[in-house]
Amino acid sequence: MSTPSLTALTPAPGQSRGLRSITMARGDMDPRTGLLDYVVRNDAHTWIRRGGGLVAYGETARFTVTGPDRFTRAQEWWRSELAGAEVEDHLGVPGSGLIAFGSFAFSKTSPHESRLIVPRVVIGCSEGRTWLTYITDDAEAELTAESAEAALAAYLAEPAPDRVPDAADRLGPGVLSEDQYKLAVADGVQHVQAGELSKLVLARDVVAHLGGPVATAQVLRELAVRYEDCWTYAVDGLIGSTPEMLIKVENNTARARVLAGTLDRKNAPQGDPDYPNRVLAGSDKQLHEHQIAIDSLTETLQPFTSSMTSHSEPFVLQLPNVWHLASDVTAELVADERGEVPTSLALVQALHPTAAVCGTPTTVAGALIRQLEHLQRGPYAGPVGWIDAGGNGEWGIALRGAVVETPTRVRLYAGCGIVEGSQPEAELAETWSKFRPMIEALGLTGPSGSSGYQ
Numbered sequence: 001m002s003t004p005s006l007t008a009l010t011p012a013p014g015q016s017r018g019l020r021s022i023t024m025a026r027g028d029m030d031p032r033t034g035l036l037d038y039v040v041r042n043d044a045h046t047w048i049r050r051g052g053g054l055v056a057y058g059e060t061a062r063f064t065v066t067g068p069d070r071f072t073r074a075q076e077w078w079r080s081e082l083a084g085a086e087v088e089d090h091l092g093v094p095g096s097g098l099i100a101f102g103s104f105a106f107s108k109t110s111p112h113e114s115r116l117i118v119p120r121v122v123i124g125c126s127e128g129r130t131w132l133t134y135i136t137d138d139a140e141a142e143l144t145a146e147s148a149e150a151a152l153a154a155y156l157a158e159p160a161p162d163r164v165p166d167a168a169d170r171l172g173p174g175v176l177s178e179d180q181y182k183l184a185v186a187d188g189v190q191h192v193q194a195g196e197l198s199k200l201v202l203a204r205d206v207v208a209h210l211g212g213p214v215a216t217a218q219v220l221r222e223l224a225v226r227y228e229d230c231w232t233y234a235v236d237g238l239i240g241s242t243p244e245m246l247i248k249v250e251n252n253t254a255r256a257r258v259l260a261g262t263l264d265r266k267n268a269p270q271g272d273p274d275y276p277n278r279v280l281a282g283s284d285k286q287l288h289e290h291q292i293a294i295d296s297l298t299e300t301l302q303p304f305t306s307s308m309t310s311h312s313e314p315f316v317l318q319l320p321n322v323w324h325l326a327s328d329v330t331a332e333l334v335a336d337e338r339g340e341v342p343t344s345l346a347l348v349q350a351l352h353p354t355a356a357v358c359g360t361p362t363t364v365a366g367a368l369i370r371q372l373e374h375l376q377r378g379p380y381a382g383p384v385g386w387i388d389a390g391g392n393g394e395w396g397i398a399l400r401g402a403v404v405e406t407p408t409r410v411r412l413y414a415g416c417g418i419v420e421g422s423q424p425e426a427e428l429a430e431t432w433s434k435f436r437p438m439i440e441a442l443g444l445t446g447p448s449g450s451s452g453y454q
């Protein structure tokens with residue numbers, strides 16, 4: 001069997017030149033609430049789904065980067081950190097041992113800094129196992145269960161207060177007004193009709209102005225409880241709950257969840273359980289758009305794999321706000337000529353940006369996004385997730401999320417796939433359905449239609 005590509009570089013205990021970590025099993029997590037009991041501070045880094053995943057606090061190391069080679073450089077940095085690290089991992093499961101959380105800018109030209117952050121403490125929970133990791137760069141620090149528990153307890157001793165909605169809370173427009181967004185969509189449709197591209201994803205932003213400081217921990221708990229089939233992420237002020245898995249690597253297996261095709265649940269007819277199936281899975285247009293997204297993922301993933309499977313037909317994913325047409329892809333990874341299996345970050349580099357968030361063909365869509373959107377996407381629609389020392393990791397696409405810009409200003413982002421026949425009014429309404437998870441979790445009253453500002 002091939003070895004994961006990064007662990008081989010980890011030095012023996014006592015040889016550390018940098019990061020040092022200890023991970024041990026822990027057994028006292030409430031099975032009903034799982035990790036949510038630990039999401040108590042506004043500076044938590046999270047990756048949570050169905051009560052499992054990772055919650056982390058503090059920062060032991062950070063790498064920031066911009067530009068087209070941001071994934072390669074982040075990976076090189078991670079390799080060099082691991083090469084100098086001392087890792088005592090009593091579990092040896094994906095996500096245990098040394099890990100870094102990460103968030104990457106959508107665009108290679110973005111001034112927004114992509115980042116990897118190695119936390120101080122991590123609580124992990126997966127498949128019935130729970131663990132605690134403690135990370136330090138202090139060569140003298142004692143690495144024991146007691147010192148790890150003490151570090152965690154110090155973070156948990158300062159929980160953030162919850163926030164009650166404030167009369168001054170208000171949702172306002174972002175860079176583009178609603179009318180401007182509709183014009184951008186109409187423009188996009190014309191480019192599709194002219195045959196320049198088959199799909200283009202156009203996004204917009206809205207801004208939550210709060211009467212008091214945002215309670216990020218509370219927002220994350222609400223998202224994780226309501227959107228339990230999504231991955232609730234928080235990395236350095238980027239927060240949200242994404243339904244879309246760009247790539248997950250667990251030992252030699254890679255998995256992705258591709259979405260394309262959206263139906264708002266808000267105005268769905270009552271007593272018609274077949275409605276989402278009929279409208280999404282029964283529509284040739286939606287199936288075609290979905291197939292474009294699947295094909296682009298499988299074509300890019302194929303060179304890294306020995307086998308790949310996905311359902312022959314997409315399924316309807318039901319979320320509290322929308323239904324999506326979804327497909328899960330599973331692939332067995334192969335080692336390259338150096339005997340290395342690609343890391344999750346190497347696959348992120350190959351896959352980003354997918355047709356789901358950019359369009360097809362990628363370069364034409366990317367140029368049109370810059371021309372029509374007038375928006376700095378920053379980390380929106382970029383990869384967000386974590387990587388461990390073995391290269392395992394989970395990287396979602398940062399959708400249904402927001403950036404906490406100041407304690408009282410939060411910028412929300414949402415976009416839609418534009419194809420031939422897309423209607424600007426319908427796409428605008430779809431953006432509101434995609435803003436809804438964050439609007440509700442922030443405690444703002446959700447907008448009912450296309451004029452949702454308060």
Ligand SMILES: C=C(O[C@@H]1C=C(C(=O)O)C=C[C@H]1O)C(=O)O
Pocket residue numbers: 201203244259260261262324356357399400413414415416417418434
């Ligand atoms: C771009 C977003 O979502 C993407 C676009 C979709 C669509 O157009 O149907 C569906 C899911 C996502 O791939 C977003 O949520 O901002």
